[in-house]
Amino acid sequence: MPSCLLPVxxxxxxPRTAVAGWLGEALKVRVQAPPVEGRANAALCAGLAERLGLPGSAVSVARGTTASRKLVRIEGLDLAAVRQGLAPPENP
Known part of the structure; x- marks a missing residue:
């Protein structure tokens, strides 16, 4: 099963949870939750899983649980598929 580590x-x-784009190699994500008792981490993982069409258990914080810069493990997709899934929709 493919997996990858994504810097975030x-x-x-x-105001709302959303992917804000790329900051160099790292994905920039705004989360509505406060950074208290893991709430921001949970919101981050849930938001990424939903955006990528994965179950919540497929996304976890591998490193940086108390830092703003994190390394997120994504199970079931390789990095190219993750980047494609997080790309903004193309205008027709």
Missing amino acids: KVIPNA
């Missing part, structure tokens, strides 16, 4: 920069306490 998390911005907590945002």
Whole structure:
């Protein structure tokens, strides 16, 4: 089963949870949850899983649980598929 590690920069306490684009090699994600008791990490994982069409258990924080820069493990997709799944929709 493919998997990958994705560098992520998390911005907590945002008005809504959304992918904000790329910051170099890291994905920038705004999460509505506060950085308290793992709530921002849970919101990050749930949001990425939903966006990528994966079960919630397929996305986890591998490193940086208390930092804004994290390394997220994604099971079931390789890095190319993750980048494609996170790309903005193309305009027709």
